[in-house]
Every structure is written in structure tokens, then in C-alpha cells.
Amino acid sequence: MLKLFRQAFRILEARDVSRVYRLLALSIVAALVEVLGIGSIAPFIAMLTNPELIDTNPYLNEAYTRLGFSDPMAFLSLLAGIVVSIAVIRNVLFMFSQWLSSLYLSLFKHHLSTRLLTTYLAQPYSFFLNRNTVELQRNVVEETNKVIDGVIRPIIGLLTQLITCFLIIALLVVVRPIVALVTLGALGGFYLTIYSLANNRLQRLSVLRRAYRSRRFQLASEALSGIKPLILSGQQQGYAGDFEKNSLSNAIAEAKGAAISAIPRYVVESIAMVGLILFTLYEIIVNGRGTSVLPLVALYLFAGYRLLPALQSLYFNLTKIRFESASFDVVYRHLSDLTGKLPPKRTHDGFELQTGIELSNVSFTYPKAEKPTIVDVSLTIGAKQSVAFVGRSGAGKSTLVDLILGLLETDQGRIQIDGRPLEDAKPSWQAAIGYVPQHIYLSDDSIARNIAFGIDSSEIDHVKVVCAAKTAEVHDYVVNQLASGYDTLIGERGVRLSGGQRQRIGIARALYRNPSILVLDEATSALDNATENVVMDAIQKLSRNLTIVLIAHRTTTVQSCDKIFVLSNGRIVDEGDYLSLSSKSAEFRALANLSKTKVTGR
Ligand SMILES: Nc1ncnc2c1ncn2[C@@H]1O[C@H](COP(=O)(O)OP(=O)(O)OP(=O)(O)O)[C@@H](O)[C@H]1O
Ligand SMILES: [Mg+2]
Numbered sequence: 001m002l003k004l005f006r007q008a009f010r011i012l013e014a015r016d017v018s019r020v021y022r023l024l025a026l027s028i029v030a031a032l033v034e035v036l037g038i039g040s041i042a043p044f045i046a047m048l049t050n051p052e053l054i055d056t057n058p059y060l061n062e063a064y065t066r067l068g069f070s071d072p073m074a075f076l077s078l079l080a081g082i083v084v085s086i087a088v089i090r091n092v093l094f095m096f097s098q099w100l101s102s103l104y105l106s107l108f109k110h111h112l113s114t115r116l117l118t119t120y121l122a123q124p125y126s127f128f129l130n131r132n133t134v135e136l137q138r139n140v141v142e143e144t145n146k147v148i149d150g151v152i153r154p155i156i157g158l159l160t161q162l163i164t165c166f167l168i169i170a171l172l173v174v175v176r177p178i179v180a181l182v183t184l185g186a187l188g189g190f191y192l193t194i195y196s197l198a199n200n201r202l203q204r205l206s207v208l209r210r211a212y213r214s215r216r217f218q219l220a221s222e223a224l225s226g227i228k229p230l231i232l233s234g235q236q237q238g239y240a241g242d243f244e245k246n247s248l249s250n251a252i253a254e255a256k257g258a259a260i261s262a263i264p265r266y267v268v269e270s271i272a273m274v275g276l277i278l279f280t281l282y283e284i285i286v287n288g289r290g291t292s293v294l295p296l297v298a299l300y301l302f303a304g305y306r307l308l309p310a311l312q313s314l315y316f317n318l319t320k321i322r323f324e325s326a327s328f329d330v331v332y333r334h335l336s337d338l339t340g341k342l343p344p345k346r347t348h349d350g351f352e353l354q355t356g357i358e359l360s361n362v363s364f365t366y367p368k369a370e371k372p373t374i375v376d377v378s379l380t381i382g383a384k385q386s387v388a389f390v391g392r393s394g395a396g397k398s399t400l401v402d403l404i405l406g407l408l409e410t411d412q413g414r415i416q417i418d419g420r421p422l423e424d425a426k427p428s429w430q431a432a433i434g435y436v437p438q439h440i441y442l443s444d445d446s447i448a449r450n451i452a453f454g455i456d457s458s459e460i461d462h463v464k465v466v467c468a469a470k471t472a473e474v475h476d477y478v479v480n481q482l483a484s485g486y487d488t489l490i491g492e493r494g495v496r497l498s499g500g501q502r503q504r505i506g507i508a509r510a511l512y513r514n515p516s517i518l519v520l521d522e523a524t525s526a527l528d529n530a531t532e533n534v535v536m537d538a539i540q541k542l543s544r545n546l547t548i549v550l551i552a553h554r555t556t557t558v559q560s561c562d563k564i565f566v567l568s569n570g571r572i573v574d575e576g577d578y579l580s581l582s583s584k585s586a587e588f589r590a591l592a593n594l595s596k597t598k599v600t601g602r
Contacts, residue, residue, distance in 0.1 A: 001318075004325060007332050008155055011147065013111055019104045020156060026100065027160035030093040035167040037086040038302045042175075044079045046295040051076070105153055113144040116331060122340035125407040130367055134221045135214060139334065142217075143327045150324025154317035161314045168307045175299065183275065187268060187308075191315045198260045202322040205253050210326040212250035219243045261319040265312045272304050343427065351428040352516045353383040353547050354418045357404060362413035364403055373399045375570040376413070381563075383418075386540070386548035388558035390591055391567035397551045398438055398521055400567065404549065405519065406430055434515030436523035438551075440506035442494035447478055448486035450494075451508045462486070464512055471538045472508035473531060474501060499526035507535065517547045525553060532557065555592040566591070 009017055043060065046053055051072050054064045069075045117140045120127075128136075172180035223230060223239040230236055276297070283293040357380065364374040373396045381387050389397045402408045404415065406426050415422040417429050442450050451468055452460040465486060469475040482488040494502045503526050510518060518539065524532045532554075539548065540560060552558050559578045566574040566581065566588050574585035581588040 001321075004151070004321065004328070005155060008151055008328070011112070011328075011332055011335060012108065012152070013115070016104070016108050016111060019107070020152075023097065023101055023104060023156055024159055024163075026093070026097045028163050030090065030097055031160070031164040031167050033086060033090045033093055034164060034306060035171050037083070037090050038168065038299065038306060039171055040079075040083050040086055041302050042295040042299040044076075044083050045298040047072075047076050047079055049291050049294050101153075101156065105148055108152055109145055109148045112147060112331070113140050116140050116144055116335060118342055119335060119338050119340070122342050123338060124340075124409070125402070126367065126409070127338075132218070134218050138214065138217050139331060143331050146324050146327040147331050151321050151328045154320045154324075157313055158317040158321075161310045161317070164310045165307060165314065168303055168310070172300075172303055176296070179279065179300075183272075186271065186275070187311055190268060190271065191264065191311060194264050195315060195318055198319060199322060202257060202260060202319055203325065205257050206323045206326040209250055209253040209257070209323075210330075212246045212253060216243060216246045216250055219246065257319070257323045261316045261323070264315060265308075268312065269308060272308055276300055276304065346427060346431040348431045348514055348516075349428050351432040352545075353432075356383045356385070356418070356547075357381040358416045358419075359404070360413050360416075362400075362403060362410045362415060364399060364408060364411050366399075372411075373570050374403065377570075377572050378413075379565060379572060379575065381547065381549065384545065384547055385562040386546075386550065386560070387563045387565065388550040388552060388561040389565050389567055390552060390555060390558060390588065392591070393553075395567040396570040397567055399570075401519060401521055401549060401551060405433060405435060432516045433519060434510030434513050434517070435519045436503070436506045436510045436521065438521040438523075440494075440502055442490060442497075442502060442505060444489065444492045446484075446487045446489055447482070447505065450490065450505055451486075451512050453509050453512075464514075465508075468508040468511040471511050471535075471542065472504045473535050473538065474504035474508055477501060500528070500531065503527060504535065507539075511542075516545065517549070518542075519549045521551045522553065523550075524557060529556070536560070555588070564588070 009020075012020065046057075047060070053060050054072055054075065055061060064072075064075050067075075067078075069078075120136055120140070169180060169184055172183070219239055219242055223236070223243070230239065279300070280293060280297050283289045283296070359380075360378050362374060362377045363372055365372040377400065389400060391397050399408065403410055406415075406422050406429060417425040422429065443453075447469075448460060448462065448465050449457065451465045466475060469478060469486075478485055478488070488496075490496050490505075494505070497505065503523055507520070507523055510520075520539075524535060527535065536557065539546075548561075550558060550561060555578075558564050562577065563575060564578060564581055565572050566585055568587055573587050574581060576584065582592065
């Protein structure tokens, strides 16, 4: 538990930790006023039931004469005034601290989730290869809230209530040590017993519930994002059923956790009630006291009225922290293990490839993969050349391109850009690349904003958008077919566009950046031959200043390339231009034949 406390403070930013201290300081003041309020009840009730106390009680008498009172009623009014003022001050303080803690906790959530997303965004591409992004999304938007509501808030509450309980008990000890200690022993012992019984169970529930919640989230996300195949295969029932099972288990785990936290309260209240009645009877019958016991009973009532909820919250918060610890662990681990800062905002700094790209003996194995995907590849790509990688599916084309892009890091060998190691040249290198991935991600936004992707709306250059769209052969479609033209919203991941239109938007996006290197990974695979030719021609026309790296299935696409590399099982098996490969490379001929049968077979 102590470890968790330390970690909890470490997960907060420095300014937030000082906010926690501020809250605690306020709570101590509030608790002191609280105890003062409870303490002021006894003399007031005593005076009410027995006005002669002014003469008999030395303290009251001292106050009465010192303050120059002559009328007992006036003195009583003063006492009443004090009781009321303390109560009002207490409530104002609590209102203020409530407001402050709501504000601070919201700020903590905001800081934590922003920091977690920033941390993820600062990770290299390889970090995401073996991770489920739905899970990461959930950590950012959901688990961070759990961490604040389930761990940070309870810890602040816990400390506050510890102070309150301590002060109230101190007051009771001053008034009647034996009664106070017996009460404390009984109530504290009860809560401690329950907590130690529940501790392990809560921890187990916490882990289970996190697993159920995670699965639930994943099922919903998978089902909805893969709705098309799901409808066709008619497996909706399966998903709904799985979801229901996990959702139910999650609900039950949640209910158990909540019950363990809430139920002891009622037992304790019953014990306290019985205790108070027994105490009163004992004082009246055994000690023979009459109404003179009333002030004490009033004091206990008020003290109990504050102490019991504080004790219950103490216990509640302890169990809550246990219950949410699984969420906390994940967020803590990610925040403390992952380092790295966001790279500065990049703009194309005019980098032009001078000599070219050189790969020497490059090998690469994916994390957790058994075999290397790229094996001992050496090649050069000249500046302003257009080159292509061809090869069967799974040959390693996309992986090789990811290495050249600097998204993945080589295990062996090196990649040089104009003679400089890729690592050193990376910021300007990557900023100079226009990349059209095999799977284009479009956001649910307008066409213009998808083409000028990641650029502030106010900074979008519409002339450039249109120019890029024209080269990518999508301008006519946008202007003639879409009512709102470039402002048309394209739906989630571009559902309102055809596959080929999506690809062309992707190409326009790459061109918008005025790249000096254009990398197309199967970027024209969804286009019909005629459209593909038009797009490729337009791109080739740009190519006087452009280095082009192309991946294609169809060998027709690569006809005009200066050099073609044939990849097989992660190795370059042949290279040359279209004509020489057609005559000398069996693998290339096989690929060309495959694509020919594919074309004619349609
Ligand atoms: N993240 C990954 N972890 C492990 N193995 C991977 C990963 N990504 C790809 N691979 C494997 O690496 C090999 C090469 O994949 P790659 O995507 O480079 O092929 P490709 O030549 O682009 O194929 P395609 O033409 O089908 O796109 C494949 O066998 C694939 O299973
Ligand atoms: Mg690929």
C-alpha cells in the first residue's frame, strides 16, 4: 500500500503534487474547525439543561464573569452564537474544499491523459507493432480517469479522513479516555478485520474486472469496425453473446467490489447505536446520573455523526484503491517505463536528395518473429530515379520500405542517405517524404483536410490542395460529383468513397507535402488500368525532381521505372530495368505472368 502511495505521487506532475498538499492543508483546517464545533456542543447543551452551571462550573463561571455578563440568557445566546458560527465556518470551508478538490481532480485527469497520449505518440513505430491500439486508446481516455477517481482521489480522501478521525478521537479521549478508547478499539478493530479479510479478494476482483472491461471494449470495437464481414458472415450473435458474457462478469465483479466497500457501514452504525444507548443507560442507572449526562450524550451523538462517516470513508477509500489498483499499475508502468519526447513539429526544410539512398547488408527481424523478414539486402537508389520493388505477397516489400522510411530500425547493416547515416538525417529525411501506405488511413473529415492531413485548418493552402488532387486524378470527381466539393465529409475511414478514390486521396495527400521523395506502397492497386496509367503518367511528369520508390503487384505499373528490385523471402534476387528482367529473371517472369493472367482473367 505504501508503495502504491509513493507511485501515486510520482504519477502526478510536480504542480499537481503541490495542489494535493494544498488540499490536505485545507482539510486539516476544516477538520480542526470540525472538532471545535463538536467540542462546543457540550457546554451549550449543559447550559441549556442546567443554567446554574454558570455558578458551579469553574470554566463557565470564569468566562461569564470575565466577559462581564450579568444575564445568563445573554450568555446562553453568546454560546449559541458560537456554536452556529463554527458550524457555518465549517460548512463554508467544506464547500470551498469540495469545489477546490473537484477542480483539481478534473485537472489531474486532464494532465494525466494528455501525458499518457503524448508518451505513446513519442514512441517509435516498433512500439505499436505488438500492441493493441484499442487497448492504448482505452488507457488514454478511460483508465486515466480510473486512476484519478480510483486511486488519487481516495488517497487524498484517506489522508483527510485520517486527520479528521484522529482529531475527533483526540477530543473524545480528552473528555472520557476509557469510553473513547473502547469505542475506537471496537470500531477500528471491526474495520481492520473486514479489510484484511477483503484485501486479497478485492485485488483478485480488480484484475478480473480489468480483463473483462478490456475484452468488452475490444469486442465492441472489433464488431463495429469490421461490420461488413460481420454482416456477411452472420456472426453478429456470436459477438453480441461474447460481449454480453464479459459485460455481465464485469458487472458482477463491479457489484461485488461496491458491496464489499459499502456494507460494513450499516453494521458499524448498529454497533455504535447500541453502544450509545448502553452507555446512557449505564450512566443513568449504575452511576445514578440524571439529565446531567445529556451534554455528554449530545457530544457523543455529534462526534459519532462525524466520526462514523469518516471511518467509513476511510475504509471505503482503502478498498477502492485496492479495487482500482490494476488500472493504476498499467498506467504507472507505461508512464514510468516509456520515455522519449515528442519530436518537434516538422516541416519540409527543402531537403533534396543529392546522391541517393544506400543500403548495405541490411537485415531485419520483427520483434517476436521467428525468422528474419529482410536478409542481407544491399542496394542503391540514385537521386531523382524511380525504382520499384516487386515480389510475391509476404516477400518483405513493405518491411523494406519501412526500413528506408526510418520507421523501423535495422538489426544489422546500415542505411545511408546521401552518405549520412539514416538516424542522423531522419528529421529532414522524413519531412521530405511523401508516403502513400498500403492501407490508407482517412479521417472522418472533409476532403481538403484529408489531403492537407495534420495541418491546422487555418494553414491549409487550397491552391496546393487542388493541385495535388489534380495530379492524383481526383479533382474532377470532387468538383463534379460532390455537392460540397472539397468540404465534403467522407465518413469514418472514408466509407463514403470507393477504394480507388481513397487511394487517390492518399496520393494527393502525399503530393500536398511537396515531397522530394515519393513512396507508393501498392498505392494504385485499387485503380483500374486506365486510371492507374493516368495517375502514374502524372506522377512521372513530376519525377524530374522527384525520387520515386514504388511497390507494385502488377508488373505493368513498374514498366517505366529506372530500376526494379525483385524481392523473394526477404532477399533481393534480381535487379535491372523492365526489359532486362523480363529476359533474365525467372522470378520476375513468373510475377509478370501471374499478373497477366490476373488481368486477362478479370
Ligand atoms: N509486425 C509484424 N510482426 C511479425 N511479422 C510481421 C509483421 N509485419 C509483417 N510481418 C511478416 O513479414 C513478412 C513480410 O511482410 P511485408 O508486409 O513486408 O510483405 P509484403 O511483401 O509487403 O507483402 P504484400 O505484397 O502482401 O503487401 C510477412 O511474412 C509477414 O508475416
Ligand atoms: Mg506490403
